[in-house]
Amino acid sequence: MLADVELAKAYRLLNHGPTVLVSSAAGGRQNVMAAAWAMPLDFDPPKVLVVIDKSTYSRELIEVSGEFILNIPCRAQAGQVLSAGSDSGRERNKFSVSGLQPQPAQRVGAPRVADCLAYLECKVVPEPHNQQRYDLFIGEVVAAQADDGVFRDGRWHFSDDVRRSLHYIAGGAFFATGEAFSVV
Numbered sequence: 096m097l098a099d100v101e102l103a104k105a106y107r108l109l110n111h112g113p114t115v116l117v118s119s120a121a122g123g124r125q126n127v128m129a130a131a132w133a134m135p136l137d138f139d140p141p142k143v144l145v146v147i148d149k150s151t152y153s154r155e156l157i158e159v160s161g162e163f164i165l166n167i168p169c170r171a172q173a174g175q176v177l178s179a180g181s182d183s184g185r186e187r188n189k190f191s192v193s194g195l196q197p198q199p200a201q202r203v204g205a206p207r208v209a210d211c212l213a214y215l216e217c218k219v220v221p222e223p224h225n226q227q228r229y230d231l232f233i234g235e236v237v238a239a240q241a242d243d244g245v246f247r248d249g250r251w252h253f254s255d256d257v258r259r260s261l262h263y264i265a266g267g268a269f270f271a272t273g274e275a276f277s278v279v
């Protein structure tokens with residue numbers, strides 16, 4: 096079941112460096128792309144960073160709407176993540192052909208991708224120089240939810256092999272997030 100994540104703790108959804116699906120919408124079109132270059136930036140108000148290349152259709156939609164969602168997919172979705180990162184939504188509606196299902200979000204017009212582990216709904220904090228020069232987008236997290244089967248009490252609790260987050264290497268190869276350990 097999806098449960099709210101306290102916004103000041105939303106950074107924990109990204110702290111371990113998962114590959115994400117960035118979803119967006121504008122002018123009646125919806126899209127989704129893969130992004131390995133995403134990270135937390137601040138606690139309160141919570142902010143994230145993500146690199147969205149100029150060539151992408153997602154970039155176009157995000158620049159128009161000023162919104163995006165970082166969806167955290169799981170190992171079972173790895174093939175769809177690769178596919179969302181290999182084709183452009185300019186040529187095909189990835190939600191129609193990839194098996195990824197759009198769902199309404201809480202606070203932004205971009206759709207969530209169904210069955211992901213967690214969602215960070217973001218509004219762009221405009222930084223035109225960084226966007227133009229480095230393709231770097233800052234988002235303020237305005238809503239965060241996670242599957243309480245895998246994230247609760249501010250921590251990830253992976254127990255099932257298919258409901259683990261992903262880390263991308265290259266050429267279609269991923270790691271799944273491994274076992275947690277503590278040094279205190």
Ligand SMILES: Cc1cc2nc3c(=O)[nH]c(=O)nc-3n(C[C@H](O)[C@H](O)[C@H](O)COP(=O)(O)O)c2cc1C
Nearest residue numbers: 128129130131132147148151152153180182183184
């Ligand atoms: C696993 C994976 C991670 C990726 N990470 C990024 C990223 O961090 N930033 C980026 O701009 N593109 C990244 N890409 C490439 C985009 O996902 C790709 O260009 C995509 O086709 C853009 O789709 P769009 O044109 O529909 O927006 C990645 C691709 C893959 C497969």
